[in-house]
Amino acid sequence: MNGELAELDDGGFTVAVRQSFGNCPKYIQQREFEFAREPGPRILGSVEWMDELDEGARAAIAAADTFFVASACQDADGRWQADVSHRGGKPGFVKVDGDTLTIPDFSGNGYFNTLGNLLLHPRAGLLFMDFSSGDTLQLAGQAEVLDAEAASVFAGAERLWTFRVERVVRRRNALALRWTLRGYSPFALATGAWPHAALERQWLPLRVIHVEDESSVVRSIYFEPAEGTAAPPFLPGQHLSLKVAGVDGVRMRNYTLSQTGGYRISVKRQGKASARLHQLAPGDIIEALPPRGDFTLARTNRPIALLAGGIGITPMLAFLHQLTGNPAAMPPTLLAYATRNIAERAFDAELEALQVRAAGRLRVVKIVSQPETGRRLGIDYQHAGHLDIELLRGYGLCLDGDVYLCGPAGFMQALYEQLIAAGVEDARIHAEAFGPAGLQRAGHQVQALPAPADGAVPVRFAASAVDTEWQPGQSLLELAESCGLNPDFSCRGGTCGSCRAALLAGQATYLQAPEYPAQPGEILLCCAYPAAGSDKLEINL
Incomplete structure (x- = not known):
C-alpha cells in the first residue's frame, strides 16, 4: 500500500491510499520472531552518523540476505509518490565495493515500482537489519539502473542497479524484535552469485x-x-x-x-x-x-531423495530442517540413512521430530549392515544389509526428482552408478564427499592437462618471502610444509578447496582434474605441481 499521510495524532494516523497491490513473496526468507524486550518509543542503543561505510557496515551488507529500498518520484501534477519494497537473495547477493553497492534485480511482481522511480528520480534509501541483534543500518544515496547486458554476470538477475552511499545512520538495538532463520526462499537459493577472486581468509x-x-x-x-x-x-x-x-x-x-x-x-x-x-x-x-560450500538444495519444487552413509547424515539433517520449516511447500522427500550398526547411528529422536513436522511428506528408511543381536527389524531399523537402487525403488524413489548423496566415497560411487543405470539424470544427482575421493561421473570427458615438470622449478611463496626449489614427486602443499609454512588444507585430494591459493606467476597443473572448482588464478596446493615449461612459480602464501 502506498499513499499520503492525511492525519497524525496521539490516537494514530490516517493514510489516503493511492496504490494497493500484492507484495511479491518469492524472495522472502522464512524467519520466526520473538520480542527481546518491551517495545517503546525510544531507541535504547547508540546512534552513529557517518558519511561513508565503515568496515562493520560493509561486512553486514556483504552478509545480508534481505534489505528494504525506499524510492520516490513526482507525478504529472507535481505530487510526490513513494514506495518501499523488499529485496532478498542468498547471503552475499549485494556486492560491496567501497561505498558503492551493486544489487541484482530478480523477477518479481512485474510492477517495477522501485526501478521506475529510480529511473525518474535516482535517489533511494536502503534499510539493512541485523535480525539477531536488532541493529539497523540506514543508507541514503544515489542510484543508477544499469543496462540489461550487465546482468549476465549474476545468474537469475534480469538487470543490475548500483547505489552510491552518501549518508549512513546505524542504530544499535533499535528493534525490540529478534528473528531466527528457519529457511531460505527456494527462489533465492536458485539464483547465482557474484564472480570473485579468492577472498582473504578471516578466522x-x-x-x-x-x-x-x-x-x-x-x-x-x-x-x-x-x-x-x-x-x-x-x-x-x-x-x-x-x-x-x-x-x-x-x-x-x-x-x-x-x-x-x-x-x-x-x-x-x-x-x-x-x-x-x-x-x-x-x-x-x-x-x-x-x-x-556448494552442497545446498538445488530446488524444492520436485521430489527429493537424501541418501546418507554414516556421518554423511549431517548435511541431510540441515536440509530437512530447511524443508520442514515450511511443510506446506515441502516436496515428497525420502531419507535413506545407512550405518554399520545401531549403536553408532545418531539423531533418531531428531529425525522422528522432523517427520512429525513434515506432516506426511517425509519418509525415513534406516539401513543397518551389521545390526546388533536383539535389535528388531521393522522397529529399530527397516533393512539389514546395504543400500541399493532396488531398495530405494521399493520405498518410492522418484527417478525424476533430485538425489543428494553424502558419505564414504565407495558408498556414493556405487549408488551414483546404480542411479545413472536406472535413468536418473546426471545433473539431478548432487554429491558431497568426505575425504580425498570425489565422485567419478559417467560420460564426462577427461580434461587434458599439461604434464608436470620433470626437473627442478624455483618457487616463491610471496606472502612469506620464502624462496625454494620444487623437486619432482611432491605436491606444492608438501613443498610449502617442508619450508616450515602451515597452509590450510583438509582433504589432500582436491575436493574441499581448503588449500586454494592465488598463483601470481608461472603455470601449475594437476595429475588429474580436481573435484573442487577453483576460481581463475587459483590453484589447489594439495594436488598441484609446476607445469612442464614453467620457469618459476610465485604463489601468494
Missing part, C-alpha cells in the same frame, strides 16, 4: 556453548561467536573449516553445519582431529572460517 573465534552425545561415536558441538558479534549466515548444507590443534600441530578440518538457525557441528570420533573436538567443553574457544 572467526567461536565459543562452545553446549555439547551433546548423539550416539556411541557422534557428538554435537554448538558454537556462538566469542566476540559477541552476529554469526555469519549460512545455507543449509554448508560447512565450517575449523583450526584443530593436536600433537602434530594445527590442522584445518571441515565439518558440516547440521542444523539451521545456529552453528552446530556433529563429529564422528575417528581420528586425532575428531578426538580433539570430542574433548571440547562449554567455554572453550576454537577458530573457524565463515561458512562456505
